[in-house]
Amino acid sequence: MPICGFLIAHFGWESAFYFTGIIGLMWSVAWFAVVYDTPAQHPRISEAERNFLMKALPQDNNTKGHMPVPWKSLILSAPVWAIIITHGASVFGYFTVVNQLPTYIESILHFNIKHNGLLSSLPYLGKYLCALASSVLADHLRRSGRLSTTAARKLFTGFAVGLPGVMMLALVAYGQERVWSIAIFTAALTINGAVTAGYLGNGLDIAPNFSGTIFGMANTLSSFGGWLSTYMVGELTKENNTLEQWKIVFYILSGTYVLGALCFTCLGSGELQPWNSPQKPISREDEPLNEEKA
Known part of the structure; x- marks a missing residue:
C-alpha cells in the first residue's frame, strides 16, 4: 500500500x-x-531434508488413493459450521476494512494519497506480526498442557474476532479524530491476526483429511462477504458520504464480529471428528477365525 x-x-x-x-x-x-x-516428489531438495520431512510429516498408511468426502457428516457437523460462520464474519470485517479504509481516510480524515497508502498499510503489518506471535504462543500453551486444543482455539478466536467488534464501537465515538481512528483501525486488524491461532487452522484439528474441503466452503462464503461489504458501504455512503453514515458501517461490523466470536465459542471444537477417517471394510483375510474355522 x-x-x-x-x-x-x-x-x-x-x-x-x-x-x-x-x-x-x-x-x-x-x-x-x-x-x-x-x-518425495520434489526433485531439488537434499536427501537429508527429504528424509527429515518424511519423518516429521504425518503419513496416513491406512488409506490409499482418493478419499470420498463424507458430505452428510461434514454438513451436519457443528464444529465445521463454527469455522465457516466465524471465517465469514471475520473476513467480512477484513474485506470491509481493506477495501474501504483508503476511502474513509481520504474522505473523512482528509489525508492525501501518499499518506493514505502508508496509513492504510499499518493494520496489515500489525496483523502479520500478531499472526506469527499468537501462533507461537498457542503452540506453547498446548504443548505445556496449560490449554487443550479446544480451549486454545476458542480463546484465540474470541480474542481475535470478538475484540475488534468492541473496537468498532470505539470508532463510533472517536471516528472523527485522525489519531484515534488510525490507532483503532490498526489495533483492531492487528488483534485480528490472532485468528491464525484460532479458527483458521481448526480444520486441521477436527478433520485433517478434509481440511481443504472445509476451508474451501468457508472461503466461498467469505468471498461473497467481500462483495457484500463493498455493496453495503457503497449504498450507505453514495448519497451522503459523512461520518454519520460511516457510523452505521461500524455498527454493522461490530455486530458481525461479535456474532462470529460467539458462534465459535459455542460450537467450535479442537477434537478430531470420527468422520475424518472412513471405516475400512473388513476383508475376508482380516476376519477373525471363529471356533469352527479354528
Missing part, C-alpha cells in the same frame, strides 16, 4: 496495477517451480 500510494501520486493510477500484476506473475512462477505435493 505505501508503494502503490507513491506510484499513484507520481505515475498515475495505472502504475499500481502494472506493478502488482508483475509481482503476481513473478510469485506464480516461483510457486510452480518450488511447490510439490510431497517431499
